[in-house]
């Protein structure tokens with residue numbers, strides 16, 4: 134692959150392994166600037182996840198998998214056959230980068246599992262193969278999720294989405310936006326209303342950019358405009374992604390998702406969650422057990438670099454919330470669709 138092609142900034146090219154380095158499309162500066170940040174250590178990769186250079190549950194998992202490759206490379210360079218002694222610390226850094234998206238821990242565990250079969254030789258080729266497989270499997274899963282979800286949408290209808298669950302948040306194609314892309318190709322989507330998603334503005338900065346790129350009609354609205362829009366009767370579905378789904382079908386996603394689910398139920402609108410099975414955490418009984426990340430108050434008290442709250446005021450900044458399974462109409466995964474999720478149905482899905 135030529136450098137120019139490999140590092141072409143586009144929504145479907147957000148996480149790239151190229152010539153022994155990891156490149157992340159820097160999502161902090163989209164849509165004004167589309168540029169890659171190049172990384173060659175696990176510590177720098179962990180910092181990039183914490184700093185939101187890359188975000189979205191599956192994309193964080195894929196990035197962490199490549200981070201494990203970088204950790205292994207450094208460990209083998211410094212300790213040779215004894216590389217295992219040097220790999221734990223960087224892996225801990227990756228695991229501490231963000232707490233809510235379970236894909237991060239899932240990917241690190243999968244990489245650790247493939248380390249088990251390795252001897253004293255250079256671990257990089259085998260681990261890189263595994264990271265590339267995680268990446269490719271996520272892309273494939275999103276295509277399947279897109280088809281399964283789109284088949285359930287009668288249209289054309291307008292939909293609301295929240296945050297960014299698109300190609301940028303995954304290995305490519307997207308989960309919620311994957312469903313929307315497939316449904317749009319099938320002629321079932323009129324317009325997408327993208328909640329701007331305070332405070333990081335993933336909706337207005339990233340989802341709008343992605344949908345425009347795909348030629349899908351999109352309108353950005355403030356988060357609080359969703360209720361009034363639903364009341365017009367124009368909205369057929371709310372379609373969102375997830376960062377972690379508990380064993381009973383409770384769904385953690387971007388802050389504000391729970392409010393949308395309550396509104397959707399009140400207005401008789403379907404609430405679809407699109408996520409790969411790597412987002413399902415069967416170890417947690419319910420959403421009450423999901424760790425919710427709380428970020429710096431400054432993110433709420435500033436916007437576009439300008440302060441929007443008085444000096445000295447406190448601010449809450451929980452960045453995810455939990456939607457109870459009872460408000461979820463469908464969970465669409467690559468293994469199939471769960472209607473009105475319960476613990477029994479989730480167990481059946483996950484085998």
Ligand code: MRU
Pocket residue numbers: 188189190191234295296297298299302303307308309335373374375376386387388452
């Ligand atoms: O804080 P973020 O931007 O990482 O939050 C991302 C979300 O909440 C997404 O909706 C979720 O990860 C699904 S991504 C396919």
